[in-house]
Amino acid sequence: MVFVSEIVTSVPTVYSTPLQEKIYQVLQELEIAFQRVATDEVITMEDCQQINERLEMEMVKTLFLCNRQKTNFYLFVTRGDKAFKSKDFSQALEISRVSFASLEQMTEMLGTKIGAATIFSTLLKEASNVQLVLDQDVCEQDYYGCSDGTTTGYLKLRTADILQKFLPYTKCQPKIIEL
Template sequence: MFYVSEITKEAPQKFLTELQRETYQNLKKLAIPFERVETDEAITMSDCQVINQKLSMEMVKTLFLTNRQKTSFYLLVTTGEKPFKAKEFSQALGVARVSFASIDLMEEILGTKIGAATIFSGLLDSAKNVQIIIDEEVTHQTFYGCSDGTTTNYLKIDTQDILAKYLPSIKNKVKIIELNK
């Protein structure tokens, strides 16, 4: 059985990564309330179903993408059930076709491993040139569910706090686009 803790409104007592520490410091600094659960390691969107039930929300899907030359990087945030279509994404941005960035690039730039990609990577200097692309559908959700930069801690945050407080506080370019189902 997949373990999900009781809900807490506090940061973990011990941080597993620098990004995780930065995430909670930033939430505190911006006065953004959250609910959090600790879990077994969650890698896939199907792993997140139990987390979604516990927090009464839908986890976003966050994908780390790059162009063929590995000179442009994108962090796509979309709904959990929506399939990724590289051609549609590229057309919406007016860029050459993109693909998934490697595990090494994800760790080096985003400070995360597979399954932990998060919008909070925008707090890291290494991710300052990553463009954050948000599917418009996500902006209409009441809550924003995501990783805190680990595969074992997940957050529920008011989506408007992400859009109006968090995103303006980082230096990344942010663009909202419409992706079809």
């Protein structure tokens, strides 16, 4: 059983990482409303079930992928309940097969650790060469649930705010695919 706090609509009083602090600064700057919860450390989508119940939405699954040469990187956001198939992803983008990027690359490029990959890493200069790829299903959901860059903080936001406010702010042009 994973501890999930009561819902809060204010920023944390203490930040665990520079990325987490930057996320909440930008949410405030863009006037994007959010609900958040604090949790025990959560790594897997199965661990997210209690978060989903508390926030009354479905957490997205965010994967950090790379090609074999480790020269092209992809941040793929899909529904939490969808199985990831490398072959289908690669075919949708018309690229060679991908695999999961290393923990070191995740830390260096996304500013997170395993279990905390988030669309908000697009705020970082180090992520500028990472291609954001969104599953069409995620774009059609009312709410977007994700990590706040840590494995102990989770957000519920309107998907429209992510697509219409946050991504234009970052100047990130996502590829949207159907899987």
